[in-house]
Amino acid sequence: MERRIxxxxxxxxxxxxxxxxxxxxxxxxLAVPKLQKPFLKAGLGLSDWVSAKLYxxxxxxxxxxxxxxxxxxxxxxxxxxxxxxxxxxxxxxxAVGGAxxxxxxxxxxxxQALPLYxxxxxxxxxxxxxxxxxxxxxxxxxxxxxxGAQPGARFVTVECADDYYESLDMATALHPQTLLCYEMYDxxxxxxxxxxxxxxxxxxIGYKQAKYLTKLKLTHVLERVGYWEDQGYSKFYxx
Amino acid sequence: MSAKEVxxxxxxxxxxxxxxxxxxxxxxxxxxxxxxxxxxLAGSGLQIFRAFPSFGAKIPQKVLINWPPxxxxxxxxxxxxxxxxxxxxxxxxxxxxxxxxQVLSGNYKxxxxxxxxxxxxxxxxxxxxxxxxxxxxxxxxxxxxxxAYTSVFVLGVLSVGTGFVLWKPxxxxxxxxxxxxxxxxxxxxFLILWAMVAFVFGHLVxxxxxxxxxxxxxxxxxxxxxxxIRR
Numbered sequence: 001m002e003r004r005i006x007x008x009x010x011x012x013x014x015x016x017x018x019x020x021x022x023x024x025x026x027x028x029x030l031a032v033p034k035l036q037k038p039f040l041k042a043g044l045g046l047s048d049w050v051s052a053k054l055y056x057x058x059x060x061x062x063x064x065x066x067x068x069x070x071x072x073x074x075x076x077x078x079x080x081x082x083x084x085x086x087x088x089x090x091x092x093x094x095a096v097g098g099a100x101x102x103x104x105x106x107x108x109x110x111x112q113a114l115p116l117y118x119x120x121x122x123x124x125x126x127x128x129x130x131x132x133x134x135x136x137x138x139x140x141x142x143x144x145x146x147x148g149a150q151p152g153a154r155f156v157t158v159e160c161a162d163d164y165y166e167s168l169d170m171a172t173a174l175h176p177q178t179l180l181c182y183e184m185y186d187x188x189x190x191x192x193x194x195x196x197x198x199x200x201x202x203x204x205i206g207y208k209q210a211k212y213l214t215k216l217k218l219t220h221v222l223e224r225v226g227y228w229e230d231q232g233y234s235k236f237y238x239x
Numbered sequence: 240m241s242a243k244e245v246x247x248x249x250x251x252x253x254x255x256x257x258x259x260x261x262x263x264x265x266x267x268x269x270x271x272x273x274x275x276x277x278x279x280l281a282g283s284g285l286q287i288f289r290a291f292p293s294f295g296a297k298i299p300q301k302v303l304i305n306w307p308p309x310x311x312x313x314x315x316x317x318x319x320x321x322x323x324x325x326x327x328x329x330x331x332x333x334x335x336x337x338x339x340x341q342v343l344s345g346n347y348k349x350x351x352x353x354x355x356x357x358x359x360x361x362x363x364x365x366x367x368x369x370x371x372x373x374x375x376x377x378x379x380x381x382x383x384x385x386x387a388y389t390s391v392f393v394l395g396v397l398s399v400g401t402g403f404v405l406w407k408p409x410x411x412x413x414x415x416x417x418x419x420x421x422x423x424x425x426x427x428x429f430l431i432l433w434a435m436v437a438f439v440f441g442h443l444v445x446x447x448x449x450x451x452x453x454x455x456x457x458x459x460x461x462x463x464x465x466x467x468i469r470r
Contacts (some may be wrong), residue, residue: 003245010247010258010463017459020264024271040318043325054410061409122421124408126315128291130421203409232317234324239409 014211037233048236057171061202063143064120077192078125078206084191085161085212092196098157098217101148108196111180114138114146118186119177121202123209124239126228135200137181141174144218153218158199166199166226167230168208172238173232180213201228247463254324258463261379261456269337270457276330277439280324281432282312286319327402333344334395349379352389356382376466393436394431401428424441 005013029035093105119135140156157167172178181200182189189195194211201208207228229235244261262270285306292305313319341347359382367372367383374381380388404415404424418424446454456462 003243005245005247007247007249010245010461014455014459014461017264017461021267021271024268027275040321040325044321046328047324051407054407056410059410062412123410124421125291126289126320128425129309188418198319220451228317232321239407 031109034077044232044234045067048234049235051234051238052169053169055171055203055236057175059203061121061177061239064122064132066120068132068174069120069134069185072133073109075133075184075193076125076129078127087161087191087195087212087214091194092214094197095215096147096217097215098219099109099150099153100144101150103147106147108182111138111143111197112182114142117179118183119179119202121177121200123202123206124204126233126237134185135179135181136183136186137197138201139202140174140178140180141176143180144173148194148220153220155219155222157217157219157222158210158213159215159217160210161214164210164212164227165221165224166208166210167224167229168199168201169236172201172204175201175203203239205234205239207233208237243467245461256464257468259379259465259468260460261349261465262460263340263344264460265336265340266346267460269333270339273333274324275334275433279312280330281365281436282310283319283322284428284432285343286311286313287323288317288429290316294422295348316369324406327399330395331399334392334399338392346361346392346414350385350388352382352385358363359383360386364435378467379462380463385440387430387438391435394438395407398428398431401425401431404428 025148030039093107094107094111095104097103114139117139118138120132120134122130122132124130133186144156154170155167156173157165159165170223171214181194181198182196184190184193189198194213197213199209199213202210207226224230226233227234245258247256247258249256267357286308289306289308294430311319313322329406359374361384362374363381364369366373400414401418401424403411404418405428406420408415408421408424415421415424420429452463452465
């Protein structure tokens with residue numbers, strides 16, 4: 001059964017249908033920088049929320065055979081400041097504080113006394129490149145037991161000799177492949193790769209893998225997230 | 240199909256034409272939101288690509304293709320990632336809404352390419368590309384149109400799949416493996432973009448060719464005087 005309508009009625013009907021798109025005009029607000037920022041922040045926040053939901057605490061990143069390794073001299077070095085912040089490796093200690101039972105200065109020997117894990121894993125940079133490297137060190141989860149991490153602490157934050165800083169959520173910090181890394185390719189870390197101690201987290205993006213660690217703190221509330229995150233990169237960026 | 244139809248009577252001339260409600264509001268919303276999202280995703284994607292314009296490992300560190308910043312969105316890598324990750328959710332959202340609506344309403348029959356459409360492909364190709372005679376239109380979309388709209392939906396699904404591999408190669412390692420690994424996923428993601436751009440180009444050419452009434456139908460839903468029920 002067909003409806004009959006005159007041409008004016010048809011025009012009005014079309015106009016009504018067109019007006020149903022008025023909510024889309026809200027997109028025009030994105031031209032205003034003041035409104036653009038919170039919109040993109042919400043979008044990135046949603047992505048980080050999904051990231052955290054997708055993160056599986058015991059799902060291991062793929063490991064590779066020795067023949068698939070990128071040679072050490074071809075392993076790219078990305079810094080935000082200097083290749084070598086000129087740390088005195090002999091007097092170096094890691095200052096541990098925050099929500100821990102045993103705060104204090106920890107020597108490299110204390111970390112090396114923990115079981116050593118070596119893994120050939122992919123290091124993915126936010127820029128889009130990736131390399132397969134061989135990393136060795138203690139599990140961060142073992143070290144957190146050593147220092148007596150208080151239950152309920154939600155984040156691990158680190159500070160570096162070059163003023164870089166980073167933070168990890170607890171699920172990532174306790175992941176079995178998350179290392180306090182002191183060797184690459186079975187040799188002590190070189191200065192440009194973060195001697196004497198760096199983070200190595202195959203389930204996170206490259207900028208989370210801070211080098212030249214000097215301080216480690218457990219906390220319930222994050223005051224700042226990380227050097228790049230605080231400039232607009234993803235806070236969680238789990239791979 | 241339960242397409243709504245009206246007969247329009249021109250009061251002055253007494254002329255009678257038909258109009259068909261081809262595009263329900265949800266589909267029209269999905270179309271335009273998706274168009275905005277695709278534009279932003281392409282622009283911000285090219286900015287992201289500028290950070291490392293290659294598909295291999297970083298060795299040798301060669302710039303394969305670079306992109307003028309004027310064609311990119313976001314200004315810098317972090318900004319581009321914000322745009323990309325924000326509009327990816329709009330893109331996925333409109334895709335899911337489109338799929339759900341098409342399936343639940345049965346509206347998919349208008350556009351899904353099925354084996355019954357196969358015999359119609361060659362006459363349309365002959366008409367479009369080889370100046371062949373024009374097959375008589377019998378429904379809203381001809382066989383080639385259905386093929387294009389079905390293919391581009393598949394491309395959309397693949398663009399999201401490859402995107403998830405690039406974003407989360409560890410959590411979606413099985414998907415990365417299916418695509419040939421992390422590097423291949425990056426290449427697929429990029430090639431799918433250009434397939435999409437090719438589709439959009441063809442789509443826009445056809446919109447111009449098919450005229451005003453056809454264009455308006457994606458805004459108001461109503462197509463006036465459709466060829467397939469011309470009196």
